[in-house]
Amino acid sequence: MAVKYVEFTHKVNKADVPVCDILGVRLAVTDMQKLVEFTEKNLKDLSGDYYCFSNVHTAVMAHDDRHYRMVQNGGAIAAPDGGPLSYVGRRRGYADMQRVAGPSFMEEIFAISGEKGYRHYFYGATQETLDKMREKLEREYPDLVIAGMYSPPFRRLTDEEDCEVVRMINDAHPDFVWVGLGAPKQEIWMARHRGRVDGLMAGVGAAFDYYAENIKRAPLWMQSCNLEWLYRLAQNPKKLFRRYLYTNLKFLWLIYVMKK
Numbered sequence: 001m002a003v004k005y006v007e008f009t010h011k012v013n014k015a016d017v018p019v020c021d022i023l024g025v026r027l028a029v030t031d032m033q034k035l036v037e038f039t040e041k042n043l044k045d046l047s048g049d050y051y052c053f054s055n056v057h058t059a060v061m062a063h064d065d066r067h068y069r070m071v072q073n074g075g076a077i078a079a080p081d082g083g084p085l086s087y088v089g090r091r092r093g094y095a096d097m098q099r100v101a102g103p104s105f106m107e108e109i110f111a112i113s114g115e116k117g118y119r120h121y122f123y124g125a126t127q128e129t130l131d132k133m134r135e136k137l138e139r140e141y142p143d144l145v146i147a148g149m150y151s152p153p154f155r156r157l158t159d160e161e162d163c164e165v166v167r168m169i170n171d172a173h174p175d176f177v178w179v180g181l182g183a184p185k186q187e188i189w190m191a192r193h194r195g196r197v198d199g200l201m202a203g204v205g206a207a208f209d210y211y212a213e214n215i216k217r218a219p220l221w222m223q224s225c226n227l228e229w230l231y232r233l234a235q236n237p238k239k240l241f242r243r244y245l246y247t248n249l250k251f252l253w254l255i256y257v258m259k260k
Helices: 032-046 056-064 066-074 083-091 102-116 127-140 159-171 185-192 207-212 220-224 228-235 237-257
Strands: 019-022 025-028 050-054 077-080 119-124 145-150 176-180 200-203
Touching: 019 083, 025 056, 025 066, 032 077, 032 102, 032 200, 050 056, 050 066, 050 102, 050 185, 056 066, 056 083, 056 237, 066 185, 077 083, 102 200, 102 207, 119 159, 127 145, 127 207, 145 159, 176 185, 176 207, 185 200
Parallel strands: 025 077, 050 077, 050 200, 119 145, 119 176, 176 200
Antiparallel strands: 019 025
16 A cells, blocks of 8 residues: 655644544544634645545554555544544543544535635546536535546556546646545545645545435434444445444454553
8 A cells, every 4th residue: 555655845834733643643633613714724735735534444444554544644634534533532631622524524615615716626436426416516505616527437547547637637726626535545546646736635535425415424413423334334234334343343442452
């Protein structure tokens, strides 16, 4: 999973955002309002950088894989998407650490984009999903500027194809590049394109499928009770059962037994 970086210097001082180390991932001590405000204030300097939204699954993967841990820690922000992560952070003395889910962050940015004039590019999913998503976004956010959408093939792009994708994104002059490839693929893609792609990249996982209504998001009460994973499991047990069984149990072991 080694990632080749281009030379890149963070323009935003990462020391301005306190972090809590959980399983080796330096998670931002923040909440939704603070992250939105930080993003608005620093958006120009965040261009070319990326946000990860980390949950139990990705934290355990990062613990197990040094290269992926570097990817998680290599962007501007690793936000605590998973409720258990923010809970552990608060137990460790970071009282202001709250869950910041990638799809919810995306919605918060959409809500202010008309006023701010933000331009958005969407990279990932299938063309059918992107078409459904565009239809819903144009209906719910009529002032939202969709600068472009691209569904990459389900294989690694050649160097020539990758350069063309970078050119296509940059020609659209986005402020935000939303990446919906799923973990760990989306984080690796962002790390490989750090400093090459204009705009702030944000890996938002299943957000594209939520907007296209391919899958339903958990009710708010389940989200607030850290049970969104259970709702997703009920919708797709064949795909998610083994993942959740392994990562959730290992997370509990590492945090409460190994004290990491």
